[in-house]
Amino acid sequence: MNSATVRNLLVRGMLAGLAAGLAALVVAYFLGEPRVDEAIAFEEAHAHEHGGEELVTRTLQSTAGLSTGVLVYGVAFGGIAALAYCFALGRIGRFGPRASALLLAGAGLLAVYVVPFLKYPANPPAVGNPDTLDQRTTLYFLMVVLSVLLAVGTVILGKRLAPRLGNWNATVAAAGSFVLVVGLAYAFLPSYNEAPAEFPATLLWQYRLAALAVQATLWTAFGLVFGLLAERLLTPRTEPRTATAAPATPVPN
Structure with a gap:
């Protein structure tokens, strides 16, 4: 694969990542943000002391902040996934460009997110001991690297x-x-179960399922959109056949 093709796939990957980010943003806003609000309300209701005035309002966090973070992540994610696609194409079997993109997206979702998630699932606000944050973060990324x-x-x-x-x-x-x-x-590997005893179990699992849904939407949408764009780039176009006029048959006198 020459450098021009890699560059074109990289651009298409970033565009597909942007489209996937938009889809994931919708899921995050409607499924994830309500769970975050409930967790924050629980945290504030059980806080022993109140901090100072918040620098960024919750409304700004859940709109502009969420949009910026998800879309920038989607573009970067799409570029990295496109480079992985360039390496994997033709090495994972005799699959076409679109099927290869879907297989890569499915394998990426499993290895990069699902496997680490099952060991160290996402936690909403008010869940988790700040003293173990560094250890949990290190172990999570270790699990990601190991899974990949x-x-x-x-x-x-x-x-x-x-x-x-x-x-x-x-x-x-x-x-x-x-x-x-x-x-x-x-x-x-060590496990952590640091949810407060009074934290609603339903809210905890709704938050985790919402986080899983966001990632599943991101990877699936990327596989579908990027597969289509890659197929259009890599599949040679067939020139339409032009109808040739049949020679005129002489009409007998």
């Missing part, structure tokens, strides 16, 4: 086993290895 490396290793292992076991058996064996190692990581 395992996903790459799973693809490599599957391709190595395919000539001997066949595609189906190789895929099952590689996926089983991925699940096994992830399970061991879940078992040996």
Whole structure:
């Protein structure tokens, strides 16, 4: 793949990331923000001391702040995903540009977010001990790196086993290895359950499901939009056939 194609895919990836960010923004605003407001209300109701005046109002945070953060993240995410697509295209099987984009988006969602999320799920305000914030952040990113490396290793292992076991058996064996190692990581890495006893369990899981929905929307929308744009770029256009006039048949006198 030449540099011009990579550059064109990068631009299309950023545009697809922007479109995916818009879709994720809608989900975040209507599903996530109400849960955040409820968690903040709980935190304020149970706070022993009140801080000073807030520098940024909650309204500004949930509108302009949320929009800026999600859209900038979407563009950056789209660019990185497009570069990963350039590397993966043709190396993950005989799939077309659109199917490869969807497969990459699905694998990325699983490795980058779902696997770490199941071990260290997102927490709303009022949940989590500030004293363990650094440890939890470090462990979360460690889980992300481990999951991504395992996903790459799973693809490599599957391709190595395919000539001997066949595609189906190789895929099952590689996926089983991925699940096994992830399970061991879940078992040996420390866990944190720091939700206050009086914090509503329903609100906690609604917030976490909303966070999962935002990421699922982002990755799915990116896969669909970028797949379409990549296919239009990479699939050669067929010139329409021009109808040739049939030679005139002489009319007998």
